[in-house]
Amino acid sequence: MASPAIELHGVTKRFATPKGGVYTALRDLTLEVAPGEFCAVVGPTGCGKSTTLALISGLELASNGEVRVEGRPVKGIPEGVGYVFQNDAVFPWKSVLENVAAGPRYHGAPGRDARDRAREWITRVGLAGFEDRFPYQLSGGMRKRVGLAQSLINGPRILLMDEPFSALDVQTRSLMENELLSLWASTSASVVFVTHDLEEAIALADRVVVITAGPGTVKGTYEVDLPRPRNVAEIRFQPRFTQIYEAIWSQLRDEVLVSYERQKHAAAG
């Protein structure tokens, strides 16, 4: 078997809080993602899902333990990593074309080349004709497409997605999920997709990892053996989908409750 694309071994991440304390986001987390695998990470709010992505991307470094991407320990931002952010991270002062062309230009491609490739990707995400618009002139779904094209144009071998569709309305969301699947099918990228939505996780992924309420660690891993290509909007009606959902939910529910109780206490205290 090929060596994993992403490995986290016994990873702990602590942050200093503004009050001078220490907050442990992740504790002893171990996770492996195979090349070309679509791995979804679910867990309750504040369990360190986003921190996991930050560690893989090299935006943050682990306090303890080891993070490896394609076999090499992560010390800075690894080559070949793409990141789709939860909030809008497209550059508001750049047109759609310039936004998508940013990656290739940062990697040294001449402006004309970068723009040609950007046009291609803009078409692929269905935004042809909007090249000269600024982000404020686009709807939320369209901005998300720009973000997707912006990361995919670099041909990432590892794609990290942090609740990318959580801000979208339900219809736009399943549309985008389907598009993500078809775009992903044409690459061989390994995906780590963080979400709090279990349905979304099962519909998209090959494997679902449940993280405990913070400090986060892996509670369980579930294979999703639903056939591909999938239609995200319809796959939810399959009996097998429901079975998997129930199996994972029985695990996730406890964590959600723990997290909910804590928030209630935090709000009361």
Place this chain on the structure above:
Amino acid sequence: MSVRSTLPQASVVGESPHPSPPPQAGEGNQAGIIDADLTGRRSRAARRRLITIYGLRLLFTVVWIGSWELSTRLNWVDPFFVGMPSGVVQRLWTWITEGTALGPLWLQAAVTMEEAVIGFIIGSLLGVFFGILLGRIELLAQTLSPFIKAANAIPRVVLGSLFAIMFGLSLWGKAATAVVLVFFVVFFNAFQGVREVDRNLIANARILGADNRRLTTEIIIPSALSWILASLHISFGLAIVGAVVGELFGATAGLGELIYSAGHTFDVNGVFAGMFLLAVLALIAEGFISALENRLIKWRPNRVSGEIPI
């Protein structure tokens, strides 16, 4: 004068605004007619409002100037001390037709504007440069912070006397006074602008492969630009203050010098006439800065209009 008071209304830009999507982002066709009707009504309402505003401004001016003129004419207050509008107009007219005691009027305006503009440009450039430098290099900012605060706390116009000694009667003394006034406003805004850059955008650019130089030129500077441009509105006024104060410490020409010489001869109307000219010049400059702002920030949803929001 407060130096940190230029919080731009654009500070929301950093946190990715969610404006209502433009019409093309999905609106039914059958709504088109109603929309057109609505737009028409709305633009008529906007025009009515504009007319009302201009009307009220006119009314304000008439009441203000009228009561001033009336109270001095009826000798309720002594025009020797407060001047009178008709006298100010007369003084302006003599200056325009016969020139001032210092030479032709346009020359005085040109001299002061030259000093202010040179000071403004140098001060802004230095402010932007050091603001971004210190904003990017934490250690430098922490090291220099007490010195900057101290320098900001002292009334820097007194440096004008120093510059008068250094540069004599030349325009550089006045420009230098303008520079020290402009610098701090622009510096603090540029610095704050750099600090306020959305961390998401920086993370995104780094992941996409931007090196430090690209990060500065393509993310930090455009993001800080809203703050910097907002500070330019205030700092041009300060540049004029610098030029005028500089003229106080020794000059042979300029609107400031004109005002002082009018003051020395108890010509109150002359003082007001000079102030009026300074205000006109400041408004013209403000127009240029707004135009520059609109040009540079065309990616922002609510552009800065010609109107000055207070």
